[in-house]
Amino acid sequence: MKRYEGLFILDLTGKEEGLNEAVDKVKSIIADSGAKVETVQKMDKKPFSRVTDKKFPAGHYVNFIFEIEPSSVAGLKEKFRLVNEVYRVTISNAVAQPAAK
Secondary structure (H helix, E strand, O other): EEEEEEEEEEEOOOHHHHHHHHHHHHHHHHHHOOOOOEEEEEEEEEEEEOOOOOOOOEEEEEEEEEEHHHHHHHHHHHHHHHOOOOOEEEEEEOOOOOOOO
C-alpha cells in the first residue's frame, strides 16, 4: 500500500451547512475502495483565482491522506466523477512521514 494525498474541492452551493455530510460521504467512498484514511483536514472556503462559472466562484477545500493500493487510484478518481458534491479532485503521492525520534 502507498500513501496518497487527495485534495478535494467541494461544491456546496445552496447547502452551506452540509460540509460535514459531504466530507463523510467522500471519506466513506475512499474507505469503500479499500483505503485506510489517516487524516482529514478541512480548510476554509476559498475563492478561485480563475472563475469558470460565475455562479460558482469559490469552493470548500478538504485534504485527505490515505493508504491504498496503487492499482486502485484510477478507479477511485472515476468514482468521484459521479458525486455531485465533488467539484474537483487531485490525488498525488503523499510526503513521507517524518521518523519518530
